[in-house]
Amino acid sequence: MVLIVNEFYDDAGHEDPGHPERPSRTSAVRSAVADLHLGDDLIVAPAREASRAELLAVHEGSYLDELGAFCYDGGGDIDQDTYATYDSWSIAKNAAGAGLAVLEEMRSRNDGVGFVATRPPGHHALSDRAMGFCLLNNVAVAAASLLALGERVLVLDWDVHHGNGTQQIFWNNPDVLYVSTHQSPLFPGTGFAGEVGGWSAIDRTVNIPLPSGATGDALQRALENVASPVIDDFAPTWVLISAGFDAHRADPMAELQLTSGDFSELALLAASFAPRSGRVAMFLEGGYDLDALRASVHATLGAAVGATVVAEPRSNGGPGAEQVARVQQERQAAVDALHSLEATESAP
Amino acid sequence: MRWTFHEARQPQDDVIVVHAAGLLEHLRSSLPRDVTPPRLLTLARECNFDELHLRWFVDDGDACSVLLRVVAPPLNADLLVLGSRGHGTRPGLLLGSTSLEVVQHATLPVVVVPSPPTRT
Numbered sequence: 001m002v003l004i005v006n007e008f009y010d011d012a013g014h015e016d017p018g019h020p021e022r023p024s025r026t027s028a029v030r031s032a033v034a035d036l037h038l039g040d041d042l043i044v045a046p047a048r049e050a051s052r053a054e055l056l057a058v059h060e061g062s063y064l065d066e067l068g069a070f071c072y073d074g075g076g077d078i079d080q081d082t083y084a085t086y087d088s089w090s091i092a093k094n095a096a097g098a099g100l101a102v103l104e105e106m107r108s109r110n111d112g113v114g115f116v117a118t119r120p121p122g123h124h125a126l127s128d129r130a131m132g133f134c135l136l137n138n139v140a141v142a143a144a145s146l147l148a149l150g151e152r153v154l155v156l157d158w159d160v161h162h163g164n165g166t167q168q169i170f171w172n173n174p175d176v177l178y179v180s181t182h183q184s185p186l187f188p189g190t191g192f193a194g195e196v197g198g199w200s201a202i203d204r205t206v207n208i209p210l211p212s213g214a215t216g217d218a219l220q221r222a223l224e225n226v227a228s229p230v231i232d233d234f235a236p237t238w239v240l241i242s243a244g245f246d247a248h249r250a251d252p253m254a255e256l257q258l259t260s261g262d263f264s265e266l267a268l269l270a271a272s273f274a275p276r277s278g279r280v281a282m283f284l285e286g287g288y289d290l291d292a293l294r295a296s297v298h299a300t301l302g303a304a305v306g307a308t309v310v311a312e313p314r315s316n317g318g319p320g321a322e323q324v325a326r327v328q329q330e331r332q333a334a335v336d337a338l339h340s341l342e343a344t345e346s347a348p
Numbered sequence: 349m350r351w352t353f354h355e356a357r358q359p360q361d362d363v364i365v366v367h368a369a370g371l372l373e374h375l376r377s378s379l380p381r382d383v384t385p386p387r388l389l390t391l392a393r394e395c396n397f398d399e400l401h402l403r404w405f406v407d408d409g410d411a412c413s414v415l416l417r418v419v420a421p422p423l424n425a426d427l428l429v430l431g432s433r434g435h436g437t438r439p440g441l442l443l444g445s446t447s448l449e450v451v452q453h454a455t456l457p458v459v460v461v462p463s464p465p466t467r468t
Contacts, residue, residue: 079410081370131410187371189408252375
């Protein structure tokens with residue numbers, strides 16, 4: 001199968017010396033793609049910026065104005081984690097546009113696996129606020145473009161941190177199913193099992209918090225047992241993946257214990273959620289150990305396109321099984337409670 | 349902090365000092381989260397504030413999100429006191445100013461206490 005990636009856009013101007021969200025991340029990811037040696041099966045979607053109208057589908061205009069002005073004025077620290085520079089506004093718009101370009105190429109070919117290798121990442125960005133290294137919510141912008149075409153979108157987020165921004169943006173949208181596996185407790189302090197969606201989208205959010213030390217088997221079982229039935233009911237027409245690789249055991253940002261081999265399995269599982277080939281696109285989120293990032297992206301994309309790659313053995317034996325069982329119960333209780341309230345409110 | 353310790357004088361008043369642990373803090377800090385910083389205890393003593401009514405609470409998240417959550421369980425705060433460090437980017441612009449962002453979205457009373465003027 002062909003791999004469709006975004007054309008490289010120079011992101012060196014978005015850098016804060018010593019900050020882990022750095023330009024060398026993109027280089028590591030791009031070398032992982034090159035090492036697949038896909039030849040003519042590697043398609044490059046031309047770089048472009050997301051337009052204001054495309055960004056307004058998920059972000060408030062006042063926030064876009066503020067962010068643009070902040071960067072134009074030279075940038076600085078937005079919060080204790082998040083920075084912007086003079087170049088960040090343009091780079092962030094290109095990061096959001098890269099996802100749109102990859103989806104456009106996939107739709108025109110009606111085939112392929114999409115991979116959007118950009119930074120800054122996006123899944124923490126709220127509709128009206130930057131946070132967690134994220135300025136614009138790239139995967140949400142892409143999902144919104146598909147919603148405008150009448151599609152039903154599964155956003156599967158396997159970054160080690162909960163994608164609070166994506167959850168917030170689609171909280172009340174019944175045409176988006178947001179599924180997240182993440183370490184908890186951990187930044188950003190959201191993503192509990194009882195968060196199952198807003199009034200208009202009950203059961204359209206699935207949060208699977210995992211304990212520190214959890215291994216790939218727990219994460220895979222959680223997706224199969226907790227998320228799969230909800231995904232089957234939702235019947236997505238597209239699968240967009242917030243593909244963070246900071247759940248790798250070597251990553252310094254968290255304590256999950258996944259290996260590159262686990263990410264291969266996740267790629268295959270994610271593909272099984274799509275209605276057919278040509279409907280899965282991955283968006284780079286976190287991943288801060290460059291060697292682990294390179295190996296994980298290589299293994300993930302290799303599995304996704306059916307290439308032969310060498311990956312680390314899958315991890316297993318860590319904690320998390322009992323917690324996953326509790327997640328299932330808490331989720332169901334929250335969904336039942338919301339449905340019960342809904343029935344009460346609509347009663348004559 | 350001094351303003352808060354001096355205002356919280358009713359017997360039922362508790363002061364909870366909330367610390368937002370961001371992404372970078374997780375990366376760089378090895379400090380235990382549940383230990384009240386000694387300098388905070390010292391300050392309470394200086395202000396004659398009963399340490400039994402002082403609590404240190406660390407929550408994961410950016411400062412704005414963490415502060416907006418204090419109204420909800422488990423803290424159920426009645427009043428939020430913010431120390432304004434004056435590090436906001438520019439007057440009138442929201443981005444980069446935790447105080448302005450919190451005041452705009454908070455659902456409980458908020459007091460913003462400016463830091464003392466510094467000599468230039």
